[in-house]
Amino acid sequence: MYLAYVVAWLFAVQSNQLVGIDDRFAQAMSQFGEFFAIVSPALWFFATLSLVRSPATRVVVLAIGLVVLFPFPMFFGVTVA
Secondary structure (H helix, E strand, C coil), X not given: CHHHHHHXXXXXXXXXXXXXXXXXXXXXXXXXXXXXXXXXXXXXXXXXXXXXXXXXXHHHHHHHHHHHCCXXXXXXXXXXX
């Protein structure tokens, strides 16, 4: 499931490009955010596996990650105001 989230975030970031950013700092921060949006499901998964010892707690933390990391832009899009 987390691998599907990584792929969904990858497609969401590619399909919802922000245009008109002239500032280099804003462009760098946008790319930084896009990178972490893509890798955050994998980071959550591996951090949970390595840090949480109790199997019951691990399942709860992984379920929380599925809710928190849901790729909303993939399904609802992003609009620029």
